[in-house]
Amino acid sequence: MAWLTHQVVIVGAGFAGLNAAKRLRRAPVAITIIDRSNYHLFQPLLYQVATGGLSPADIASPIRYILRRQKNVRVILDTVTDVDVDHKNVTTTSGLIPYDTLIVATGATHHYFGHDEWESSAPGLKTLKDATGIRASILEAFEHAERSHSPDSLNFLVIGGGPTGAEMAGTIAEMARDTLRKDFRAIDPRSARVILVEAGPAVLPAFSSDLPNRAALQLAKLGVEVRTDWQATDISADSVTITDGTTSETVLAASIVWAAGVWGSPLGAQLVGREGLDRSGRVMVADDLTVPGHPEVFVLGDLAHAVSESRLVPGVAPAAIQAGRYAADAIVDRIEGRTPPVFKYRNKGTMATIGRRAGVAEIGKIRLHGWPAWMAWLVVHLWFLIGFENRLLVLTQWSWNYVTRNRSARLIVRYRD
Amino acid sequence: MAWLTHQVVIVGAGFAGLNAAKRLRRAPVAITIIDRSNYHLFQPLLYQVATGGLSPADIASPIRYILRRQKNVRVILDTVTDVDVDHKNVTTTSGLIPYDTLIVATGATHHYFGHDEWESSAPGLKTLKDATGIRASILEAFEHAERSHSPDSLNFLVIGGGPTGAEMAGTIAEMARDTLRKDFRAIDPRSARVILVEAGPAVLPAFSSDLPNRAALQLAKLGVEVRTDWQATDISADSVTITDGTTSETVLAASIVWAAGVWGSPLGAQLVGREGLDRSGRVMVADDLTVPGHPEVFVLGDLAHAVSESRLVPGVAPAAIQAGRYAADAIVDRIEGRTPPVFKYRNKGTMATIGRRAGVAEIGKIRLHGWPAWMAWLVVHLWFLIGFENRLLVLTQWSWNYVTRNRSARLIVRYRD
Numbered sequence: 001m002a003w004l005t006h007q008v009v010i011v012g013a014g015f016a017g018l019n020a021a022k023r024l025r026r027a028p029v030a031i032t033i034i035d036r037s038n039y040h041l042f043q044p045l046l047y048q049v050a051t052g053g054l055s056p057a058d059i060a061s062p063i064r065y066i067l068r069r070q071k072n073v074r075v076i077l078d079t080v081t082d083v084d085v086d087h088k089n090v091t092t093t094s095g096l097i098p099y100d101t102l103i104v105a106t107g108a109t110h111h112y113f114g115h116d117e118w119e120s121s122a123p124g125l126k127t128l129k130d131a132t133g134i135r136a137s138i139l140e141a142f143e144h145a146e147r148s149h150s151p152d153s154l155n156f157l158v159i160g161g162g163p164t165g166a167e168m169a170g171t172i173a174e175m176a177r178d179t180l181r182k183d184f185r186a187i188d189p190r191s192a193r194v195i196l197v198e199a200g201p202a203v204l205p206a207f208s209s210d211l212p213n214r215a216a217l218q219l220a221k222l223g224v225e226v227r228t229d230w231q232a233t234d235i236s237a238d239s240v241t242i243t244d245g246t247t248s249e250t251v252l253a254a255s256i257v258w259a260a261g262v263w264g265s266p267l268g269a270q271l272v273g274r275e276g277l278d279r280s281g282r283v284m285v286a287d288d289l290t291v292p293g294h295p296e297v298f299v300l301g302d303l304a305h306a307v308s309e310s311r312l313v314p315g316v317a318p319a320a321i322q323a324g325r326y327a328a329d330a331i332v333d334r335i336e337g338r339t340p341p342v343f344k345y346r347n348k349g350t351m352a353t354i355g356r357r358a359g360v361a362e363i364g365k366i367r368l369h370g371w372p373a374w375m376a377w378l379v380v381h382l383w384f385l386i387g388f389e390n391r392l393l394v395l396t397q398w399s400w401n402y403v404t405r406n407r408s409a410r411l412i413v414r415y416r417d
Numbered sequence: 418m419a420w421l422t423h424q425v426v427i428v429g430a431g432f433a434g435l436n437a438a439k440r441l442r443r444a445p446v447a448i449t450i451i452d453r454s455n456y457h458l459f460q461p462l463l464y465q466v467a468t469g470g471l472s473p474a475d476i477a478s479p480i481r482y483i484l485r486r487q488k489n490v491r492v493i494l495d496t497v498t499d500v501d502v503d504h505k506n507v508t509t510t511s512g513l514i515p516y517d518t519l520i521v522a523t524g525a526t527h528h529y530f531g532h533d534e535w536e537s538s539a540p541g542l543k544t545l546k547d548a549t550g551i552r553a554s555i556l557e558a559f560e561h562a563e564r565s566h567s568p569d570s571l572n573f574l575v576i577g578g579g580p581t582g583a584e585m586a587g588t589i590a591e592m593a594r595d596t597l598r599k600d601f602r603a604i605d606p607r608s609a610r611v612i613l614v615e616a617g618p619a620v621l622p623a624f625s626s627d628l629p630n631r632a633a634l635q636l637a638k639l640g641v642e643v644r645t646d647w648q649a650t651d652i653s654a655d656s657v658t659i660t661d662g663t664t665s666e667t668v669l670a671a672s673i674v675w676a677a678g679v680w681g682s683p684l685g686a687q688l689v690g691r692e693g694l695d696r697s698g699r700v701m702v703a704d705d706l707t708v709p710g711h712p713e714v715f716v717l718g719d720l721a722h723a724v725s726e727s728r729l730v731p732g733v734a735p736a737a738i739q740a741g742r743y744a745a746d747a748i749v750d751r752i753e754g755r756t757p758p759v760f761k762y763r764n765k766g767t768m769a770t771i772g773r774r775a776g777v778a779e780i781g782k783i784r785l786h787g788w789p790a791w792m793a794w795l796v797v798h799l800w801f802l803i804g805f806e807n808r809l810l811v812l813t814q815w816s817w818n819y820v821t822r823n824r825s826a827r828l829i830v831r832y833r834d
Binding site: 037038039055056057058060061062064065068069074075076077078128129139140143146147182183184185392393396397406408409410411412414415 | 454455456472473474475477478479481482485486491492493494495511545546556557560563564565597599600601602603809810813814817823825826827828829830831832833
């Protein structure tokens with residue numbers, strides 16, 4: 001009798017939400033997965049869309065299609081505006097949906113440290129809209145320079161030296177030096193400056209040993225100006241002011257990318273109040289990834305501040321996948337009267353690419369840089385894409401881009417909300 | 418001395434403009450090609466983007482990239498707002514560009530026969546923005562029905578029974594019956610109605626003999642309701658009123674596609690005035706495709722009303738390609754003191770597909786329908802795409818779609834201007 005079935009409502013079809021749903025495929029539950037987009041987005045490759053190497057559809061797959069064979073799931077395209085933990089229901093724009101167990105996995109958004117006015121000039125990279133917007137802005141900078149015969153202002157600023165910042169800076173430099181080299185007449189795209197600004201002492205600080213230094217060298221080789229220990233103090237539509245504490249400098253910028261800070265999505269604060277969040281707007285969850293006082297409400301993925309073996313679980317795809325699977329198993333445990341174990345994150349390695357043939361990777365005690373790291377990155381990302389119909393397309397596109405040094409998805413188009 | 422070189426300005430990088438530029442690659446001219454998009458669009462496959470079978474980047478290629486090796490061309494991303502034939506220059510948003518010879522090839526837009534208010538409800542299919550908008554509207558109709566458990570209003574209306582209308586109606590029917598079949602829980606997508614409204618007595622009226630009948634049968638087999646001799650008399654946001662002259666009927670519509678009328682782009686009227694246009698807003702050109710009184714101004718492609726051997730040259734890609742090459746040769750003839758011949762259009766055949774394995778084709782005296790027509794269509798369209806880097810991608814995507822019956826580019830995203 002369907003109305004007695006345990007109702008699991010999952011908000012957000014990212015890595016955490018989608019993997020929770022898939023893991024519950026044989027569980028005696030009825031799942032409703034709600035997302036405001038009709039597609040699951042493979043965010044680790046979003047920077048490839050932002051730099052014209054891949055098309056949006058290459059890294060986005062219809063949620064319905066992914067789950068079409070799983071009969072205990074229904075997919076709802078809608079926005080969740082409210083959660084009522086007392087009455088156990090969520091409010092969507094088209095009505096209330098009751099739950100027995102709720103999984104909130106709506107991810108994170110950009111954070112400008114109190115300077116929300118910077119967002120319009122320095123967009124972050126979280127959605128397809130962000131990615132196509134940044135792509136248009138980078139390409140338009142070159143178009144404008146060609147039209148006005150003025151290559152002087154071809155400065156690209158990337159704020160934040162984590163994986164996204166390093167990937168963006170490296171790829172923009174490569175576009176200017178390689179992809180676009182022959183495409184213009186009035187300007188030489190190689191004259192473009194790409195500046196990577198990182199407030200801390202190193203890029204890719206999450207990597208250990210000499211890998212941050214290796215990464216900085218690889219970026220420099222591609223022509224990126226790496227400015228560690230510098231931070232942005234002001235951002236306008238066409239310039240960025242940066243300081244290293246003693247001197248400050250204002251740089252004209254044709255395009256600015258924000259990769260410096262993230263903040264948990266608003267549903268987190270709605271759920272636990274401001275006092276239940278950490279300093280990055282993430283929900284402080286218990287060791288079973290549930291909200292204190294509400295064992296039936298899980299918060300997973302980038303929205304969660306979770307601790308495993310005394311260490312903060314990082315906001316990366318593998319951690320979100322593990323959290324999704326853990327929550328699914330915990331739900332089944334509870335239905336069947338068992339107490340779930342605590343969540344344990346297994347770090348299977350981290351990696352970042354820098355341009356076409358370089359990168360850094362750390363897998364257990366193995367540290368790679370340069371070409372081997374790049375190959376490892378490629379294999380892993382294709383492997384993770386394997387659930388997708390279009391991994392074949394990505395492989396084709398990547399091989400093609402690699403051989404021709406082209407990035408053919410260089411369309412100037414912008415999405416609207 | 419560059420400033421003495423004959424300056425050719427081409428407005429519009431569609432089939433006509435791009436082929437004129439390419440044909441002039443060894444000519445002693447300096448070419449400026451201006452387009453408001455940074456890509457050339459393969460319009461014959463636009464309906465595939467509108468129905469989620471291909472991604473925008475599959476059928477759009479950066480103009481700069483196509484022409485990167487041709488040193489006598491510069492590409493300008495800009496909008497031409499005015500042409501001054503007396504002073505021989507065009508006005509763009511960033512300044513005047515002088516010409517010795519001008520080629521205007523800005524194509525056509527939709528035409529609502531005096532009912533411009535229909536445009537917002539019943540968009541036409543000419544640009545990537547149109548295609549992604551129509552795709553979003555079709556997919557949202559199914560999402561809405563699933564969310565509200567009401568499949569009743571799943572009616573899709575296509576107005577106009579030419580190739581675009583037949584292709585759209587056939588493919589929407591196929592999506593409902595095949596692609597989306599397993600994707601929903603509350604509704605059965607197969608219950609969708611697809612209605613093709615054609616004011617004349619037959620669909621695909623440009624085809625001869627029994628091909629229009631064959632096409633109607635193939636459409637009916639896919640589940641399309643073909644309404645010939647019916648026409649739309651009123652269109653609102655969610656309904657269409659149609660009449661056959663005696664009775665009239667108002668049909669609720671989840672999504673409406675306009676494929677009934679086109680009108681030359683505004684630059685035509687700007688160039689020759691309203692009196693120089695035909696009844697479809699196209700510029701009446703002389704037998705050498707130039708504007709009367711201005712042998713240095715060519716109008717090509719869908720914007721031109723050209724006559725060859727007493728017959729109107731059709732608004733199709735092969736005709737535009739031929740016109741572009743003709744104009745290029747005519748420019749060289751004149752520079753070298755020869756009088757160009759008149760333009761002659763060679764009809765190499767016409768074809769249209771209807772869904773996944775059907776179509777009609779007419780190549781000289783050969784008439785094909787069903788599977789052979791579909792194969793011919795596929796081969797010809799891949800062949801024409803051969804100039805593109807991404808024909809490999811399209812082939813991969815098509816093969817994949819064919820085998821899996823999927824249309825993976827089913828993202829609900831909308832472009833803004």
